[in-house]
Amino acid sequence: xxxxxxxxxxxxxxxxxxxxxxxxxxxxxxxxxxxxxxxxxxxxxxxxxxxxxxxxxxxxxxxxxxxxxxxxxxxxxxx
Numbered sequence: 367x368x369x370x371x372x373x374x375x376x377x378x379x380x381x382x383x384x385x386x387x388x389x390x391x392x393x394x395x396x397x398x399x400x401x402x403x404x405x406x407x408x409x410x411x412x413x414x415x416x417x418x419x420x421x422x423x424x425x426x427x428x429x430x431x432x433x434x435x436x437x438x439x440x441x442x443x444x445x
Contacts, residue, residue, distance in 0.1 A: 393405055
């Protein structure tokens, strides 16, 4: 087992903080900054919009299939 730098619980927190800080510096440095369309916040917004549109599409098809199911149940009760 590798030696502990600070403590068993503080080492992972230090690693996460260091990684997040390094990514922040990468995105804000004018020399290495990606174009605005490829920054993390715009990519996350795009992914959420994509998920919401697919979810809305899925819900609309589910609502129509629920209506068909209700119609079949009504027909079965009539017989």
